[in-house]
Amino acid sequence: MDDVRVAIIGAGIIGASCAYHLARRGAEVTVIEKEEGVAMGSTGRSAAGFRTQFAQPHNVDLSLLSLEWYAANESGYRPEGYLFLVPDGDLAEREALVEMQRSRGADVRLLTVEEAQQIVEFDPAGIAGAAHGPKDGFVDPDQSTQLLMRNARSEGTVFHRLETVIGVERGSAWTLITDDGQIEADVVVNAAGAWSGGIAELAGLDVPVQPQRNDVFVTAPQDRGGPLPLTVDLTSGVYFRTEGDRLLIGHHDHDSPKGFLTGVDWDHLEEMMPALFERYPWFEQEELDTKASWWGYYEVTPDYTPILGRDPSAEGWINASGFSGHGVMHAPGCGQLIAEEILDGRAHTIDIEPFRIERFDGADLTTETAVI
């Protein structure tokens, strides 16, 4: 399979990672991207968080596999931690989660309220404890994507930018029809992020990925010190973290409408503020920088879990999308697994059964609940 021709749709961090891992193993790789460079979709709009604290073991495994690359490369990885504030009544459940995460190899520990307050100042009303992952933290999504693509290109990857895939045909091989010509490939990797449901439709396939708008609100420069971990109040789901001398604030609203909505959702900020001020009264002194705040798309699946691997409906079609807000942290591992799936016949470094599209045929979906 070494001389297999692989066409990857999308040059976000997932497409770049797949290209790098495939090209270094000898595949003939072409990446097609509609924008003028890499990381111009969701990747460039990410909050850049990396964490191992998930509710599903397979997502912990994918984070740990990705951490190997992030820690070993010029990725901007900063282990500044994630801190989850656990509400009264949920501590036993969190303890079980932490045990599961630790059993997979994640460095996560339970803290008392007082220990957590040594890290971040918060009102402890209704909080029973905290879960802290000191090796969780942040990466630089743009720098990482650039690096992956640069390395992919030095291994022979051809990069078509400013070219949009507008049609997909299947004969003895795949033909991707673009607004600038045609590209033939033995294998297609759908790494089109929030657009991947639409790309699959072009091939007559049903890949349940939908865009869902998400915002990051940014304060003016402040002098509270830091760096602080990404801190999530699990009573409300609102998070904040430091970036330089600014604070970033966010929250995933599961009920927000799906679709390609544009612009910062200021009403969402209004809804979040009471919970933010209640937990962190000091936030009331901070000033918002409306111009620095931004929005982008989560690419969500029905169970908030990515769709990885061969599509049984079409030979040579590989799904690598639907990361549901976790694509940056899961990209290096994803690329490695997709290269194995194509070149070795099956992904093997970790078990990707829970990520395969066939799971939607069964009755019970195991939803990832740690989505923030």
Ligand SMILES: Cc1cc2nc3c(=O)[nH]c(=O)nc-3n(C[C@H](O)[C@H](O)[C@H](O)COP(=O)(O)OP(=O)(O)OC[C@H]3O[C@@H](n4cnc5c(N)ncnc54)[C@H](O)[C@@H]3O)c2cc1C
């Ligand atoms: C506000 C926000 C905060 C986030 N925070 C985090 C976080 O803290 N940590 C984390 O891990 N993740 C986070 N995410 C999610 C993360 O950004 C995504 O999961 C990840 O970037 C997905 O990468 P991707 O390569 O699949 O998609 P993208 O980066 O969107 O790349 C897909 C590419 O496909 C291209 N494309 C689409 N259609 C076509 C076509 N027809 N022809 C050619 N090219 C096409 C697009 O232009 C795009 O460049 C966040 C997302 C948002 C919006």
